[in-house]
Amino acid sequence: MKKRMMCLCLCLCAMMHALPALAEDDALHVLNNRWFAVEAYQAQYPDRPVEVTNPEYDDNGIDTNLETLLRTTDWDVACIDTDDFSLQQLDEAGLLEDITGDFGEEAFYPAVRNAVTVSGRMLGVPTQAWCLGTAYTMYWLGEDTYGLSQRLGLTAGDEPHNYGELYALAEKYFSLDPEQRRGTYFLYNALEGNEASFLLSGFISQYAAEFADAEGHVDYDTDVFRDGVAQIEALAALLREHAKPLYEPGSTSLHMLVGDASNHPLGNTTPFYLGETPNVPMKLEVWVVRAGTDKRDAALDLIRATMAEGAPHFAPALYEDFDYDALRRASYDALIAGQIQQGEEQSVIDRLVSLRDAGDDSQYYSSEEIARYREHVAPYLTFPRCGWVASWSLATRYLDGALDLEGLIAALSE
Numbered sequence: 001m002k003k004r005m006m007c008l009c010l011c012l013c014a015m016m017h018a019l020p021a022l023a024e025d026d027a028l029h030v031l032n033n034r035w036f037a038v039e040a041y042q043a044q045y046p047d048r049p050v051e052v053t054n055p056e057y058d059d060n061g062i063d064t065n066l067e068t069l070l071r072t073t074d075w076d077v078a079c080i081d082t083d084d085f086s087l088q089q090l091d092e093a094g095l096l097e098d099i100t101g102d103f104g105e106e107a108f109y110p111a112v113r114n115a116v117t118v119s120g121r122m123l124g125v126p127t128q129a130w131c132l133g134t135a136y137t138m139y140w141l142g143e144d145t146y147g148l149s150q151r152l153g154l155t156a157g158d159e160p161h162n163y164g165e166l167y168a169l170a171e172k173y174f175s176l177d178p179e180q181r182r183g184t185y186f187l188y189n190a191l192e193g194n195e196a197s198f199l200l201s202g203f204i205s206q207y208a209a210e211f212a213d214a215e216g217h218v219d220y221d222t223d224v225f226r227d228g229v230a231q232i233e234a235l236a237a238l239l240r241e242h243a244k245p246l247y248e249p250g251s252t253s254l255h256m257l258v259g260d261a262s263n264h265p266l267g268n269t270t271p272f273y274l275g276e277t278p279n280v281p282m283k284l285e286v287w288v289v290r291a292g293t294d295k296r297d298a299a300l301d302l303i304r305a306t307m308a309e310g311a312p313h314f315a316p317a318l319y320e321d322f323d324y325d326a327l328r329r330a331s332y333d334a335l336i337a338g339q340i341q342q343g344e345e346q347s348v349i350d351r352l353v354s355l356r357d358a359g360d361d362s363q364y365y366s367s368e369e370i371a372r373y374r375e376h377v378a379p380y381l382t383f384p385r386c387g388w389v390a391s392w393s394l395a396t397r398y399l400d401g402a403l404d405l406e407g408l409i410a411a412l413s414e
Contacts, residue, residue: 026049027049027050027051028041028048028049028050028051028076028077028295028298028299028302029051029053029073029074029075029076029077029295030050030051030052030053030075030076030077030078030302031052031053031054031066031069031070031073031075031077031078031079032053032054032055032063032066032069032078032079032080033052033054033079034079034128034285034306035127035128035285035306035309035310036309037079037287037302037305037306037309038050038052038302040305040306040308040309041301041302041305041306043305044301044305045298045301045305048298053069053073053075055069060388060390062388063084066080066084067085070085070090070095071093071095074290075290076289076290076293076295076296076298076299077287077288077289077290077293077295077299077302077303078287078288078290079285079286079287079288080124080285080286080288081283081284081285081286082115082283082284082286082383082385083132083209083283083383083384083385083386083387084385084387085385086385087115087116087118087123087124087286087288088118090123090288091118091121091123094291095288095290095291096123096124096288096289096290096291097123097288097289097290097291097292097293097296097299098121098122098123099122099123099124099125099289099300100120100121100122101122102122102300103122103125103303103304103307105117105122107319107320107321107322108126108318108319108320109318109319109320109378109381110320111378111381111382111383112126112129112284112318112381115284115286115383116284116286123288124286124287124288125286125287125288125303125307126284126285126286126318127285127286127287127303127306127307127310127314127318128284128285128310128313128314129265129282129283129284129285129314129317129318130263130264130265130282130283130285131261131263131264131265131269131271131280131281131282132205132206132208132209132263132281132282132283132384132386133202133205133206133209133210133271133272133273133280133281134202134203134205134206134271134272135261135263135264135265135269135270135271135272136160136166136258136259136260136261136269136270136272137258137259137260137261137267137268137269137270138159138257138258138268138269138270139255139256139257139258139259139268140152140154140257141156141159141268141372148184148255148257151180151184152173152176152180152181152184152257153176154257158172159270160270160272161270161271161272161273161278162272162273162274163199163203163228163231163232163235163272163274164231166235166258166272167231167234167235167238169257169258170186170187170235170238170239171238173186173257174186174238174241174242178246179246181245181246182246182247182248183246183247183248183251183254183255184245184254184255184256184257185245185254185255185256185257186239186242186256186257186258187239187256187257187258187259188256188258188259188260195236195239195240196232196233196236196395196399197392197395197396197399198260199232199235199236200229200232200233200236200391200395200398200399201391201392201395202391203228203229203232204389204391204394204395204412205389205391206272206273206274206281207220207224207225207228207274208386208389208391208412209281209384209386210273210274210275210279210281210384211224211274211275212384212385212386214385215385216384216385216386216387218386218412218413219413220408220409220412220413221409221413224274224275225409226405228274229405229408265280265282265317265373265377266316266317266365266369266370266373267365267369268369268372269373269377270376271377271380273380277380278376278379278380279380279382280377280380280381280382281382281383281384281386282381282382282383283383284318284383287302287303287306289303311327311330312327312328312330312331312334312364313331315327316365316370316373317373320374320378324367324370325359327364328356328359328361328364329356331363331364332352332355332356332363332364333356335352335363336349336352336353336356339352389412394408394411394412397411
């Protein structure tokens with residue numbers, strides 16, 4: 001199955017089309033369609049009927065009734081997130097089909113495999129992975145086309161892993177001669193004037209993910225939390241002190257040292273941890289099959305189609321063993337297909353084809369980035385249940401003075 005999945009080319013530009021109105025008994029019932037799963041499935045099996053039920057969402061984009069739908073409706077295949085649901089509890093309720101052996105689970109990283117396994121049985125298939133905590137892109141690592149590491153005297157040893165180290169790096173950066181810093185800036189969000197909200201919100205999310213107990217409860221009334229808030233405020237003050245960057249003559253652009261990794265674990269990404277040992281809390285998007293469904297084979301086919309659709313993006317974060325070149329080529333194929341659809345000139349298409357065939361990885365994760373993930377991220381993966389935290393709104397209220405530290409702790413605890 002692993003080779004099948006890795007060798008399938010993506011069709012990221014697949015168009016959504018209307019689902020036919022068919023008899024309920026004939027349809028594959030999909031609960032919580034994600035990542036164009038149904039579209040990918042119907043692209044492969046256009047004659048198979050599908051019915052989709054999606055949960056309702058609140059103003060924060062959080063589903064309000066998915067658990068109820070899981071327990072009360074006749075679905076065949078469903079998508080859930082590990083930070084919201086316990087596979088063990090769903091299994092104890094008799095809801096989940098054992099799919100051990102159907103998806104080559106031995107190829108997953110051990111932590112990923114364990115996250116979807118209960119009592120030795122594989123009960124779900126992970127198709128995406130996202131950082132729950134804080135992750136930053138360190139732009140002086142990797143290719144570093146602007147020469148930031150040389151200009152600023154930075155090496156991989158300067159890579160921060162917590163907010164204290166990030167503050168020390170900022171001090172080192174701002175202690176340099178202004179001309180050495182010209183054309184660069186430390187943190188992207190500082191230019192937008194919301195550096196404090198950005199940093200504190202990220203810290204709160206990181207803390208919740210890292211210190212949630214097995215039931216998702218978090219104790220915020222700790223020295224770790226209080227000290228972390230103090231570190232964030234000190235870093236934000238340092239950034240405000242140096243708020244005006246120095247541009248290159250005639251330029252209006254800046255090269256950043258540190259940027260938001262958008263919760264993605266791959267690339268030149270450095271996950272932060274707050275405890276004494278590395279801990280990279282993440283969430284998995286997991287597809288599950290309903291126990292006893294008479295459409296088991298069709299449900300597995302939908303999961304396979306979804307895996308193929310997202311493989312180039314997420315397989316390197318999920319799989320310890322995969323075909324790198326097949327994924328690199330699939331990523332290029334998707335890019336080429338998109339350019340053709342947009343009517344790009346043939347010379348551009350030909351150049352992309354040439355780069356793909358020459359083994360170029362500039363449009364994909366480099367082998368160095370994947371090696372970095374294997375060494376610095378994969379061994380420390382955890383998948384906590386922590387749910388959603390209103391980190392941005394509460395951080396803003398605290399920084400605006402509407403909440404003091406005790407009020408912030410109380411609001412988070414509620």
